[in-house]
Amino acid sequence: METMSLNAETVSSPASVADARDTARDFVAGLARPVAADAADTVVLVVSEHVTNALRHGGGTCALDLTEHPGSIEVAVHDLSTHAPQMRTPDLHGDTGGFGWPMVNRLAHATYVTHSSAGGKTVSAFLPR
Template sequence: MFEKRPEAVAQARDFARAFLAGLRPTMDEQAAGSVELTVSELVTNSVRHASGGACSLRLVARRDVITVAVTDADPRPPCERTPDLAGGTGGFGWPMVKTLAVTVDVSTGPQGKTIRADLPRG
């Protein structure tokens, strides 16, 4: 569980890095980088856009995929918006996650949402 503060993103990346470092067989560098980037983007989106005071991260390793799941208390699903090339307000993360992942699933309910992305293990 991470408090929704800017430092949560770095903490989530560190958690993901440690998780990936413990996997056997090890992942190739590009695949591991994609997982770290997905963790970073999903936690950033939760911190910046979702209501509630915390979010959680779950990582699961399977033979062919790594599942990244971020849960927060906001039931609104992510919305794609035009990337802001000048103002620095983002818009790049959600499309990038959908490109990197094999599948992306958003589950919503009265208690919030979970975004689950399955990425190739490489």
């Protein structure tokens, strides 16, 4: 089982999200058991969505953990907020979003939100290999 982590310790900056996407691409490319190109793209997309939301709504810092499992790739993002992601009506005018969490739930085998006793939460998505 392969694990790789990235700490995005700066406030919401596009560079942090871009670094997270690059880390996800490197992680998937470095796996001993290759994944299909569309599965790799899905991992990168979910990393981008999770990290963007964590930086935007989760207190300005986050940590990304990527883990290979036999049938899936786990994307887990830890942030300082205790508020779980919510399904909401997407904003079709582009002002407030609302597309990401439903999209992640459609792409993933499973999603979980766990709260830390030290504060904050982890949002995890298990994606098909």
